[in-house]
Amino acid sequence: MSPTAQATAAARRVVFPFTAIVGQEEMKLALLLNVIDPKIGGVMIMGDRGTGKSTTIRALADLLPEIPVVANDPFNSDPSDPDLMSDEVRQQLQQGADIPVVPKKVQMVDLPLGATEDRVCGTIDIEKALSEGVKAFEPGLLAKANRGILYVDEVNLLDDHLVDVLLDSAASGWNTVEREGISIRHPARFVLVGSGNPEEGELRPQLLDRFGMHAEIRTVKEPALRVQIVEQRSEFDQNPPVFLEQYQSQQEELQQKIINAQKLLPSVTIDYDLRVKISEVCSELDVDGLRGDIVTNRAAKAIAAYEERTEVTIDDIRRVMTLCLRHRLRKDPLESIDSGYKVQKTFSRVFGVELSEETTQQNGTGQKIGLRN
Numbered sequence: 064m065s066p067t068a069q070a071t072a073a074a075r076r077v078v079f080p081f082t083a084i085v086g087q088e089e090m091k092l093a094l095l096l097n098v099i100d101p102k103i104g105g106v107m108i109m110g111d112r113g114t115g116k117s118t119t120i121r122a123l124a125d126l127l128p129e130i131p132v133v134a135n136d137p138f139n140s141d142p143s144d145p146d147l148m149s150d151e152v153r154q155q156l157q158q159g160a161d162i163p164v165v166p167k168k169v170q171m172v173d174l175p176l177g178a179t180e181d182r183v184c185g186t187i188d189i190e191k192a193l194s195e196g197v198k199a200f201e202p203g204l205l206a207k208a209n210r211g212i213l214y215v216d217e218v219n220l221l222d223d224h225l226v227d228v229l230l231d232s233a234a235s236g237w238n239t240v241e242r243e244g245i246s247i248r249h250p251a252r253f254v255l256v257g258s259g260n261p262e263e264g265e266l267r268p269q270l271l272d273r274f275g276m277h278a279e280i281r282t283v284k285e286p287a288l289r290v291q292i293v294e295q296r297s298e299f300d301q302n303p304p305v306f307l308e309q310y311q312s313q314q315e316e317l318q319q320k321i322i323n324a325q326k327l328l329p330s331v332t333i334d335y336d337l338r339v340k341i342s343e344v345c346s347e348l349d350v351d352g353l354r355g356d357i358v359t360n361r362a363a364k365a366i367a368a369y370e371e372r373t374e375v376t377i378d379d380i381r382r383v384m385t386l387c388l389r390h391r392l393r394k395d396p397l398e399s400i401d402s403g404y405k406v407q408k409t410f411s412r413v414f415g416v417e418l419s420e421e422t423t424q425q426n427g428t429g430q431k432i433g434l435r436n
Contacts, residue, residue, distance in 0.1 A: 077303040081122035082313040085292050086283050087115060093278040093386050094123050096365040097254045099324045103361050104275025104354075105233055105255035107218070107266070107390065111282045116258040117216060124171030124212050128318055132210070134163040137202045138249050139170065139210045146236060147210060147250050170211030172204050172253075174229075176220060183225060185249075187242045200247045205229075205238040208253040218257030219266050226266070229255060230273045268394075272351070275358045276383075277390035279403070324368040331364040333375040341380060344413045348406065350391045359387040377414055384410050 084091065093106045108116050133140040133152050141147035142164045148156075155162060174183065185203035204213070215221060215229065232238045238251040257266075257274065265271070283289050299306040338360060345355045362383035363375045385403045392405065411418045 077307070078121050078125040079118050079296075079299055080307060080310040080314050081119070081126045082317055083295060083299075083306075083310050084115060084119055084122060085288060085295065087119060087280050089386065090116070090119055090278040090280050092366075092382070093276045094119065094256070095321065095369065096362050096383070097256075097275065098123065098127060098321060099369055100328055100361055100365040101252065101254050103358055103365065104273070105257070106276045106278055107271065107274040108256065108258040108278045108280060109261050110258070110278075110280035112260055114280050114282055116280065117214070120212065120214050120256050120258075121171060124169055126314055126318055126321075127169040128322055129166040129168055130210060131164050132167045134165045138206050139167065140250070141210065147252055149249050170207060172208040172211060172213050174204055174213060174215045174221075176217055178204065178225070180225060180228065183228060184238055184240050185247075187240055187245050187247060189243050189245070200240070200249075202249070203238075205232050205251040205253075206249055209250050211253055213253045213255050215255070215257045217259055217263065219259035219264050223267060223270065226257075226270050230270065234273065271390045272354060274390065276362065276386040278386060279389070320369065323371065324365070327371065327373065328364060328368040330373050331367050331375065332373065333360060333364060337363075337375060337377065337380060340413050341384075344384065344406075344409050345388065347409050347413065348388060348392055350388060351393075355388050355391045359384055362387050377416060380414070381407075381410060381416070 081091075090106075090108055090110075093108075097103050097106055110116060130139075131142055133142055133148070136149065136152060138149045140149050140152045142152075142162055145153055152162065181203065183204050185206055186201045188199035188201065213229065213233075215226075218226065232251040233253060233255040236250060236252040237248050239246060239248040241247075255274070259266070271277070283292065341359050341363075342356050345353075345359070348355075350356075359380065363379045366379045366383055367373070367375045385406045388406045389403050407418060410416075
């Protein structure tokens, strides 16, 4: 590491390394797949307090490779992709202007619970617009989150209207602000990650359905693992640089794996028969709409790319299906069967594969999904 790189690392806030996080495989897998293909549509993470949700998301943002952005641009515009650049940058490019480009860490934007719509979407200064004839726009958090990760802790306590705004931007990739006949839009393509504690209430089903994946995490029960987590944390807190160095090579390896997967993703194919069976599972589970089918297809391709393959296997589908469908099932208050188990059971019947013993044992406690490195 060069002296300048060391200085930059020292100036940045020290973040717990992603590869050092013990357990919570389901959450880690969902986050990695969304980074490989942001079009999956984000992750909703539901789980007990103190299970490392925020730590894991910050660790992921820190792990991601730097991206090229247009210098001094409030929207982190991409210098080459028109869908990820502001109208101003696009005009400059069309006029043949020379655009300065700088590398930048992927942004992770925290959305505070009390945020107003103006703070999230940005505001237009009407007085300035009328007196000076310019579109005076003050960018909000969605502008800052473009090409990054937008994290909403306790998303189930956020105003429904704001959740709607976030999901609209995440789905369309654009944010539009209109006021007094003046309209401004800018790119807002980000991975939306929401987390919450089920005890504090669920999200409305129509909002929940718009999250691509839904990961459930629980407090680790095995005493030996709990001790390992506690020891790791105190080791990190006592001397972060030494702790980070231990995981440096694993971090770099995983970072490279993500880059390779993003490049390989467009070449990944999924057999027609498998696509039909995915839709058959969704149909049998009575999933409303086609979002479940689309997300499962995307996630299966992303996991294949992550494992450096260009063809999706039945096992890929098995490992992502619960994450993609469990929150789309209609809830029957009288039913005691866990929704994850229900998805796996239908999957095994349609695809003609046996339910693993582990899944059968875990009926009611959630499905464990393997993350291979």
